[in-house]
Amino acid sequence: MITVVAKSILKEGKTDEFKNLTRELIDETRKEKGCIEYILYEDIENGGVFTFIEKWEDMDCLQDHFQSEHFKKIGAKVKELRKSRDINIYKEV
Amino acid sequence: MITVVAKSILKEGKTDEFKNLTRELIDETRKEKGCIEYILYEDIENGGVFTFIEKWEDMDCLQDHFQSEHFKKIGAKVKELRKSRDINIYKEV
Numbered sequence: 001m002i003t004v005v006a007k008s009i010l011k012e013g014k015t016d017e018f019k020n021l022t023r024e025l026i027d028e029t030r031k032e033k034g035c036i037e038y039i040l041y042e043d044i045e046n047g048g049v050f051t052f053i054e055k056w057e058d059m060d061c062l063q064d065h066f067q068s069e070h071f072k073k074i075g076a077k078v079k080e081l082r083k084s085r086d087i088n089i090y091k092e093v
Numbered sequence: 094m095i096t097v098v099a100k101s102i103l104k105e106g107k108t109d110e111f112k113n114l115t116r117e118l119i120d121e122t123r124k125e126k127g128c129i130e131y132i133l134y135e136d137i138e139n140g141g142v143f144t145f146i147e148k149w150e151d152m153d154c155l156q157d158h159f160q161s162e163h164f165k166k167i168g169a170k171v172k173e174l175r176k177s178r179d180i181n182i183y184k185e186v
Contacts, residue, residue: 003134005098005144007181019186041096041183051098051183053146086179088100090134090144093112 001036002062004054006087014081015048021077022050028070034061062089094129095149099180103141107174111143114170121163122147127154155182 010018022040029038034057043049056062065071103111115133122131127150136142149155158164 002137003146005100005134005146007098022186040186041098042186043181044095044184045182049181050186051181053096053098088136088142088144089138091137093115093133093135093143 001092002056002059003090003092004056004062004087005051005090006054007049007051007085008078008082009084010048010050010082012048018050018078018081021074021081025070025074025078028068029065032061032065032068034058035065059089094185095152095155096183096185097147097149097155097180098144098183099147100142100144100178101171101175102177103143103175105141108141111171111174114167114174115143118163118167118171121161122158125154125158125161127151128158152182 008018026038026040029035035054036057037053037055039053041051041053043051054062056065101111119131119133122128128147129150130146130148132146134144134146136144147155149158
């Protein structure tokens, strides 16, 4: 199993738009093969900071996710809302 | 419930020392009141990148953790091993 941590810092005033966009992404992604967990978190101290924590069966499933229609479509829109992004792929120690 | 994501980028060649130190930290922290999950992850693509994902009942439990003897003792040693740290406290969206 692999764990993805993907942090986004949004441009000012984009929180509602981001939440609306990612709702569909979450619904569609959770139906994907090999998706064990796909949860969006919001920073409780810093506005506009969000992180997805994702658990996937293996790297192939994650690559399929990156190639999915919903990820490409919504991902392109989300990209416009953020200032920066930090993504890492982990295994448990 | 709150979720903490704490990412460390280590100085060159400090991975083994970091893993040894954090083993005790993990064992002790998992016994703490309000600790639901406390897992260390290692980046599978980038050496020396580690992230704790932690689930706590509430902020009071997390503050008690920061004040615990094992956190203060091991935290001070870990600090010497890393180049940078990024910590966020989240709630589920």
